[in-house]
Amino acid sequence: MTVYYADTSALAKRYLNETGSTWVRSWCNPHSVHVTIISQLTVVEMFSLLERRTRDGSISGATQSALFGAFLVHRNTEFLVRSLDDSISFAAPAVIGRHGLRGLDGIQLASALDAASSLGEALTFVSADVRLLAAATAEGFATDNPTLHP
Secondary structure, three states: OOOOEHHHHHHHHHHOOOHHHHHHHHHHHOOOOOOEEOHHHHHHHHHHHHHHHHHHHOHHHHHHHHHHHHHHHHHHHEEEEEEEOHHHHHHHHHHHHHHOOOHHHHHHHHHHHHHHHOOOOEEEEEEOOOOHHHHHHHOOOEOOOOOHHH
């Protein structure tokens, strides 16, 4: 069993057909023995991502609604969700400072650090963002990039 921390760029591949989607779906589903952890922030980011796709015409409004609905069901039934609490908001600026990350990426990485500490488990940090993966590696995580799994 592997414990994955998936940021939004990775998790979106479960819902959209992109490079790496097959790989993400192989471990991020209810029939897998793996655990997937996400940040509460991912709810907002996923909606934003799907909204952008609707505006640019790559998915329809009906598809957006269906995908976001499926994601919300999975959030409640399949993922371990890390709350955005004070420990995350206090840790994120330090993570941002150490690695020069953008704000939301700092929250994602701080959430993964909090999850690893709370669970006492080694996590694999999964993202399609190369800069965020470098920061996660520097923080001691095993990492993987779904775009490397065509």
